[in-house]
Amino acid sequence: MASCTLVGVFASSGVPLFVRHTGPGKAPAYALIGSLNGVHVFGESHGVTLCTTRTRNASLTWKTYHDSIRLVLIRGSECVGDSCDGTLLDLMFSSLVLILGLDALTTTSNVERLKRDLRPCYPLLDELMSRVVGSEDCLGFSHLTGCAECLLPSEQQTLQNEIDKFCETADSTYGCVMVQGKVLCGTKNFWSLSHIELVLLPLLVASNFITLARDIPIYLPNKSPNVPFRMLVVRLTVNLSVATLCGPTPTLNEMIRSASSFWAPSYQVLETVSTLLPWNIAPHLLSQLDNAVIGLLLVNYDSKRCVSCVHLSEDSRTRPLNINKRVSALRSVYRSVIGPLLQPPAMPPDDLPTLLQQDHTPLETYINCDTYKVYIIQSSPYHLLVLFPPALPVHIARQVSYRTLAVFTKGKVPKL
């Protein structure tokens, strides 16, 4: 299993701020952290910016934010560093901004205090890192796609009307309903949040699913990095929550009371929606999928949403891959294809060397290996990745993939 380490240092003095480590092995020692920062500083003093390097069993990425915090990402048993590591570091820095605000991060000179203040950010960083190493309970793709992870219920329109009405009563324009960190529906303003915000907010909500209600002061990394909002989260059923971004009013207590009376009549609908798990898509869409499809990931960059489904053909006797392997297959194909070959995703890093030429834009491709085959289609604004068993002939995989795309995009269906 891969391991992942994130080191944060105070850029001006090189004092380590935090070290987070997931996976086998130990977190790097103090001396090693010093050297990691040292090589970067050495480069800087010679007018060179060290971005990334690879050793025989790890890939390392450095990035300095606002001349104040330097993050170093070390991915063990991973020899291929790619553009995704830079994007991941951006997400990690943004999770610090989300909780502390940009000013508190970049203008402080009190290192000890900053160290203490950074502690509440750990759960979010740890969640991102367990996705990187492929932990069993972290099956999401949003950190790669830069889009909010969604569910496609058949009751989409009903829920949309309800959340719009609820936000009006709750004095907020940003609101959404989530099931275990997957967005069910959101207001228009909610979808106007940036890609990074749409990835991090659901993660923050999902990071604590036990409490009934929360009032979390947060900063929006792109929209409002210095003025805090209050995110009010109320858990309506076991795994369904409603989250709103508010100003000074209403209080958490008022929000609990109003959510209780507003959503009570919709209880049955909310209960049905929970049965979408773990498939994530409405039963009538599910029934249209071909039996050969064992997993899929559909991303819509325009609407900043993505949906994944890996619990397919589970009852067939020749279960080709377990769920965890399907997720890691889709993730690794996404990393190697989207960006380097197909049009880069919505949040490309600034330094992405573009391999694309104007006169030749690939629209589809496939990857075949011992244990699986993945067919990838680009059909603006969608990217669709379909996972098949390895034995399926490519021309059939292609046909089935196009049919699968049609299931989600043609006709009167819940739209992604």
Next chain:
Amino acid sequence: MAPEWTVGESKAYQQKLLIPGTKKRKLFGLLEKPNLPPSAPNVTFKLFMYGKASSGKTWTMRRLSGQEVPSHHTETIGIQCSHVFWPMKIGNRLILFRLEIWDAGESSVKRYNHVLPACREGVDAVLLCFSLTDREGWLELPQLASSASQPTDRAAVIGIATRCDQFTNREVTDMELESFEATHGIPILRMVPPPPPDDHADEIANIAPILNFLCKRLWQRDQELLSIK
């Protein structure tokens, strides 16, 4: 007030708090409650966890609601609120207590001035949380107790001692706890870790004395307030 009620009966009602077929406690959403006879009235009380940073507030909250307790300390961001259902017979009446427990992270309290008032508004009881492994925190406890609630709230104040099982690190003696209870008139509940999940031990039987005590104390306070009015 008749605290005596048969154990068998309480067991039957407590079963409704569990995930069927297991001994794990069910998580209820805001729109849900345990399936008890509709004749049983619901009473909601607001409790506020008050204590120093890392004194075990979130741990206690998880423990009372029967959820997995965190293995290491993470600071709470903002306010978090949980509810715990507890069926209890008072006299001959079955009553479903709903304890709404409010907790706030120390740094959020300091940074944002809406946090503390929101937690204190309309509070019925303040749970004074302190760790037995922290001498300094113990010495500050009387001061904490006096600032725990506004006199107008008439909130019940109850001490919650955490890390009671860490005997080797303990820095507060039982005698000191007893003398505190006597001089300040604040009862202290000692929290112990939940039974390990693998040996099928009864988590609910384990926490029952604490929840029974809290509910009785809140009910008593209600009766006293009614008689004053």
